[in-house]
Amino acid sequence: EDQVTQSPEALRLQEGESSSLNCSYTVSGLRGLFWYRQDPGKGPEFLFTLYSAGEEKEKERLKATLTKKESFLHITAPKPEDSATYLCAVQGNAGNMLTFGGGTRLMVKP
């Protein structure tokens, strides 16, 4: 059974204070690891898909990296508008569905 654990559950940062969110996973044959941003009352917004260990992807202040056991979402010099819940999910060989972690709620104070 695929499992995803995200840490920390909540993270408070000052504006400009860089940090990283962790996503640890176990999966039967990784087909993809997904990162999403979710704002309150809205559906998840797709950020990245990573496919193999060593892969990195960037989008504005966000950078996602992947190893065989975990993924990190690095946030560089965050702004208050980066405040949201960040979700990690994996897709394994068992099927096309995604298995989600519990999410990290990020709060960036001005």
Place this chain on the structure above:
Amino acid sequence: SAVISQKPSRDICQRGTSLTIQCQVDSQVTMMFWYRQQPGQSLTLIATANQGSEATYESGFVIDKFPISRPNLTFSTLTVSNMSPEDSSIYLCSVEARDSGTEAFFGQGTRLTVV
């Protein structure tokens, strides 16, 4: 990317009634997924809906409670039947797009409150 529209965006329903949620995609997709997000929690897959066949349900979810239709490659519905307050959640439709890899997109969700 795929644009997904869900209706309604929110509803308040009486216990014992049923609500049908619609999901419309702006392009043809093979697989559509329905997820539930209970208050303060992450997403849990309810079922996978393929056009032309019955939906495949995950453990803990049954067709009598969550019937799904998939009449064509751009549309699906999820019905929450005989609702109870425990069904109060956000229900999300998702599709998988394969442009240059695999990306999975979500609708904005339907916030259901059962009273």
